[in-house]
Amino acid sequence: xxxxxxxxxxxxxxxxxxxxxxxxxAVQGIDLAVAxxxxxxxxxxxxxxxxxxxxLIARLAAPSEGRIDWPHGRPGPRDIxxxxxxxxxxxxxxxxxxxxxxxxxxxxxRREAAARAAESLARVELRGFEQAYPRTLSGGMRMRVSIAxxxxxxPRLLLMDEPxxxxxxxxxxxxxxxxxxxxxxxxxxxxxxxxxxxxxxxxARRIAVMAPRPGRIHAELGVTAPAPRGxxxxxxxxxxxxxxxxSATLGEAMAVSPA
Amino acid sequence: xxxxxxGQRWLRILAPLGLGLLLLGGWEAWLRxxxxxxxxxPGPVAIAGALVEDWATLSASxxxxxxxxxxxLLIAASLGLLLAVLFAQSRLLELxxxxxxxxxxVTPVVAIAPLIIIWVDDVTLSLxxxxxxxAFFPILSNTTVGxxxxxxxxxxxxxxxxxxxxxxxxxxxxxxxxxxxxxxxRISGGLSLIGAIVAEFVLGTGGRASGLAYxxxxxxxxxxxxxxFAALVLISGAGIAIxxxxxxxxxxxxxxWHESAMERGERR
Numbered sequence: 001x002x003x004x005x006x007x008x009x010x011x012x013x014x015x016x017x018x019x020x021x022x023x024x025x026a027v028q029g030i031d032l033a034v035a036x037x038x039x040x041x042x043x044x045x046x047x048x049x050x051x052x053x054x055x056l057i058a059r060l061a062a063p064s065e066g067r068i069d070w071p072h073g074r075p076g077p078r079d080i081x082x083x084x085x086x087x088x089x090x091x092x093x094x095x096x097x098x099x100x101x102x103x104x105x106x107x108x109x110r111r112e113a114a115a116r117a118a119e120s121l122a123r124v125e126l127r128g129f130e131q132a133y134p135r136t137l138s139g140g141m142r143m144r145v146s147i148a149x150x151x152x153x154x155p156r157l158l159l160m161d162e163p164x165x166x167x168x169x170x171x172x173x174x175x176x177x178x179x180x181x182x183x184x185x186x187x188x189x190x191x192x193x194x195x196x197x198x199x200x201x202x203x204a205r206r207i208a209v210m211a212p213r214p215g216r217i218h219a220e221l222g223v224t225a226p227a228p229r230g231x232x233x234x235x236x237x238x239x240x241x242x243x244x245x246x247s248a249t250l251g252e253a254m255a256v257s258p259a
Numbered sequence: 260x261x262x263x264x265x266g267q268r269w270l271r272i273l274a275p276l277g278l279g280l281l282l283l284g285g286w287e288a289w290l291r292x293x294x295x296x297x298x299x300x301p302g303p304v305a306i307a308g309a310l311v312e313d314w315a316t317l318s319a320s321x322x323x324x325x326x327x328x329x330x331x332l333l334i335a336a337s338l339g340l341l342l343a344v345l346f347a348q349s350r351l352l353e354l355x356x357x358x359x360x361x362x363x364x365v366t367p368v369v370a371i372a373p374l375i376i377i378w379v380d381d382v383t384l385s386l387x388x389x390x391x392x393x394a395f396f397p398i399l400s401n402t403t404v405g406x407x408x409x410x411x412x413x414x415x416x417x418x419x420x421x422x423x424x425x426x427x428x429x430x431x432x433x434x435x436x437x438x439x440x441x442x443x444x445r446i447s448g449g450l451s452l453i454g455a456i457v458a459e460f461v462l463g464t465g466g467r468a469s470g471l472a473y474x475x476x477x478x479x480x481x482x483x484x485x486x487x488f489a490a491l492v493l494i495s496g497a498g499i500a501i502x503x504x505x506x507x508x509x510x511x512x513x514x515x516w517h518e519s520a521m522e523r524g525e526r527r
Contacts, residue, residue, distance in 0.1 A: 060415050077421035088412040092434045092516045101430070105420045133516050153420075 009033045010157060010189050011057065015066035017214075018052050026052040027215035030066070032208060036156075039183060039190045041204035043197065043250065049215020050193040054159050057191065058082055075157060078106060081150030081188075083160040087142035089134040089149075095121060096130040099149045106153075120152040121145070123182065140171035144178075151182065160192045164199070176202055177230065184228055197250060201242050202234060209246065211253035218253035221246060301485035306492060309485035317474060317486075321493050324455055324470035327383070328501070331390030332451040336444055338391075339398030343440075347406040347432060348424070357403075364396035368454055372461040386458045386470075393454030394447040398440065405439025406432045438517050441509040448501040456494060 016030040027049035034040055042050045055061045057068065058080055089098045100117035104110070118130055124144040134142055143163060150158055164172040180203060183190060194200050200207050201223055211218040223242055225233055233239050287302040289295075297305045310317065342360075346353035372389050379385040409432055417427050459472030471490045478486040513520035 055415075058419055060418060077419065080419065082416065082419055084412045084416075086412060088410065088416060090413065090431070090434065092437070101416075102420045105417065105422045105426055105430075135516060 008035050009071050010036045010038075012069045012071065013057075013066065014069065016053075016056060016063045016068060017065035018049070018056060018061065019064045025214040027056075028065075029216055032217060032220075034189060034191060036072075036189055037187045039192065039203060039205045041200035041207045042191065042193045042210060043195070043200045043207050043246070044210030044215070045195060045212055045250075045254065047215075048210040048212035050195075050210060051161050052215065054082075054161050054191065054193055057157075058159050078102065078153035079156045081153065081155035081158045083143075083146050083150045083158070083163040085162045085165055087134070087139075087146040089142060089145055091134050094131050094133060095126065095137070095145045095148075098134070098145055099152050101149060102153050117148070117152055120148040123151065124148045124178065138171075139167055140175060143167065143175060147175075147179070147182075151186075151188075154186075154188075156188055158188050158190045160190065162193050162195065165195070172199070173231075173234075179203065180229055197243055197246050201239060201246055202229065207246055209249045209253050219249050221249060298482055298484050301488050305485040306488040309483070309489040310492065313486055313489065317471070317490060317493060320469060320471045320474045320490070321497065324452075324459065324472070324494070325497055327386045327390055327455040327458075327470065328452045328497070331387050331455060332394055332444075332448055332501075334387070335391050335394035335398055335447055335451065339395055339443070339447075340402055340440060343399055343402035343406055343436070344428065344433075346403050347428070353403070360396060360399055363392055368393050368457055369461065372458050375458075376462055382462065386455060386462065389458030389461075390451045390454035393457075394451035397446040397450065398443040401439045401443030401446075402436050405436030408439070409435045438509075438513055438519055441505075441512065442519075445502065445505045445509065448505045449498055452494070452498050452501060 011034050013030050013032040016032075017028040018026045020026060030053060042053060044050055052061070056063050089095075090101070093101075096114060096117050099120050100110075100113040103113035103116055108116075118127075121127065121130060124147050126141065126144050126148065129137065129141065129145075134145070137145065146163070150160075164175050167175065176199065179190075192200070192203060194203075204223055207221045207223060208217050209219045209221065210216065225238070225242075283303045287304060290297075290300060290302040301309070342356070346357070368389050371392070372385075375388050376385045379388065413431055414427070417431055422430070455470065456472045459470040460476065463473060463476060471494050474490040475487050478484070478490065510520050
């Protein structure tokens, strides 16, 4: 069991499990503490319940076992940002209106919401694309809009569900760096679901390696890296060694329950 | 937006127009060469002549028919949309009411029109009801599908931000359903005209306030065949105009975001 010092934790999962109505046990016995300002990657093969875990934390679904504690108070609707694997934008709305949505839903006046949304778009380097419709943007730009929307409420917790999996590698690397820069600047807490060992080592400070059927946490590993991380880290021996170690752990997790 | 696509656009107009003129010319030539009299088959010239000659009567009838058609379409569109929204809010309501909407749709309007005329005293009202019955279902059914096609991730997103039922409907479900509603409207535009015409035939109302269908019946009795064709031309023209107007509306509302309203070059 981990968790250690829970006073600094934003959230603590205790024995969390989720069984769907169909009887499928998606995750079981999850114990996990996430420190404030941490960057945690949930790494595992598809079907290991990573996304389910994220939905439980976002309270889009309720755990069927165990509980999730928030030592510093339960989050409100504006405390959590969520980025899906698809950009999930409203095609009939401009980039600006898409980003302003969370604020408008919370009842913020149009003008103020638009100003905040423009600011958020500028943070993801999309200044000048406020009036663009999603269909006119590239895949990478759409994902930036999605990130700008998640950050527009200045959330304490950013949940990301394989956000860059559908992008080409060059775009993915750029967005990795931009995400790190945003995180360095604002220090919100990130929980990042991925099935890429390389991405998890590059981004995260801590990696929870998950095993499938039922989904559970096999091991937690820390990542040591210079701050800020950059392209130099990606080619360093240190990075390669840690990728190897995480891969080995992932291999163990898979071996415990054959896929 | 190259020159080629501009040429394509002209071709789209000119090709059917040219073919139409060719056919009309052939028709006229055939009648003259074979010596067929206009009371058997009238040629385009005779029809055009009747159209001009009887314009006063025909245009008044056209207005009557158009009024019924458009009013029925308006009522069908608003009621269809309203009912679809109610269906989206309550599954129970949808399950209990939808079968009856289907029954309304599959029962031929020709068969119920006499009943409606018996039950409803007012002529205009019975015409309206007939046209409405035919026009209503495509809008209801299309909009219902549209309201239920909402992206699940977007729904999750709205839930995450604590959106109210009303906000989900207004900001998410209705915009999603818009293209479906407009597609239904385009189908219903033509159907509503057909409904109005069929009802006029069944009613056979005479007098000055009668529609184009009655003019066709009347001209048939009097063996004024060119006039019959002239009324037919007006009905087709009205149908085409309604379809074009609704297509334009759909284009204007959707052009910035929906695949159906985009030029191929703009698609990604």
